[in-house]
Amino acid sequence: FNAHANYKEAAGKQFARGVSCNTTGLVRLIHALDQAFGVDRVRAVMVRRGADPDDIKRGPIDAIVLNPATIPSHHGPDVQTVLPQINIVTLAMIVPTTFMHMHSIQMDLQKETTREEVLKVFENHSRIGLVRKATGIKSNAQLREYTQDLGRPRTDLWENGVFEESVSVLDGKEFYCFQAIHQEADVIPENIDCIRALMETVKDPEESIRMTNKALGLVAIG
Template sequence: MIKVAINGYGTIGKRVADAVAAQPDMEVVGVSKTKPSAEAYVARQRGYPLYIAEMSKRQAFEDAGLEIAGDVTDMIKHADVVVDATPGGIGEKNKKLYELYGVKAIWQGGEDHEVAGFSFCSSCNYNEAKNRQFVRVVSCNTTGLCRIIHAMDERYGVGRVRATMVRRGSDPGEIKKGPVDAIVLNPVKVPSHHGPDVQTVLPQIDITTMAMIVPTTFMHMHALQMDLKSDATKEEILAIIEAHPRMGLVRPGTGITSTAELREYAQDLGRPRADLYESAIFADSIGLVGRELFLFQAIHQEADVVVENVDAIRAMMNAVDEAAVSIEMTNRALGFTA
């Protein structure tokens, strides 16, 4: 069993913990919090040993009735791999600790590529992650872009890519972020950072991106256009997406034309926390003008990177040789298949 610690049990960390616990070849040896919270109570209820970032906060946890197993240093001593899901910028500061104890670590998209020196997306570069000590799983938006661009590049070759990201204002549980009533250009300047971030995984791709933030909490929406280098048909593209383990088609027969209906669908499917791990590509939006491909895809920001973390663990431990096998194991353990 691969022993996994989750440093930072928040939006991403709590999902990664549950996804790891569901795998047949992994176990959660601990999760960490900075202060007592509802999430800390859930960690206890799930049976995850709870560690704290600063021992000075021990009393606050004990006053809240939360038993502490030790501090983060104690936690990582039990781990083969640490998934660092602390807020962007904090993870980088933890690197010294992981180096000191010689433990493998995975950072999230809020950290720069340079922190790990290698950026990961399961269906693009699983083999290159093998045996690495440090890996960064790219952000939710970058993961969604990499999945579809790589699938099209493998089949047709991809030239120029242009994408506009319409991003959620905050995660559902966040009460201090917005906007409440605005469309915020973020950034105003073109390009946004998403294109260069895709190139950390797919350096050969010519991509330029723009982004804005809107008052919604569930999912980002991408308007995506790319030039294919060979002839394609809509039927072929639908078949590629349908066969992909991390992309799903939103079929016209469902009547779904929005992120709100996608959330309802995920809830009705019985997905934990309404999580959609796969990119949701609107079948009817797929259009070809000559060799120029257009589509809309919705990306569940809290979920798509979770399954990628699980595959990254297997690759770094060299536990499963083929990407497709790890992806299938991960998906199956979470109850979804292509």
């Protein structure tokens, strides 16, 4: 399930599968660009946090672990459960940090576009935030501090954190970016919308998204 991508398909169903934090972040970004320009294929690397901040029994402490060593990681096939038309291959590794995942993403777009047009798509998406160059933020730790300064509960970053400086379009159709994904937070608004869809209390996905964002105080950074 993803509220922007397939809300109406979940209406009245007995069950729905909420995808993982990484997959949620991928689906938001891919769906937004697919709607705007069409997406031919996606190649993405997930640099995953080793553990949540309170999980003192997990690691690694001093290693970079391929997770898995085989290709693809589960994220690509999981994206296809929401966006079955997308050609995607994902790779993943675990690193010694607790403060979010980082994605390195490359997409081949169907229509020619510009960096400026892509940034406009992100600016108009209520769950894609832009980490602006002016903030000086270049790491997950700095981004976490930023959310704390914003007064976010639990320093939650419910939206994708796309690094503005990394957004690039080469030869009109080749897109690149880095994005940060807060593993404890980004699925929260999706889960709320999923409940509404299953219960059919709100028919219109945009209305549910608006209600959820307002309740959480979610105004995308940037």
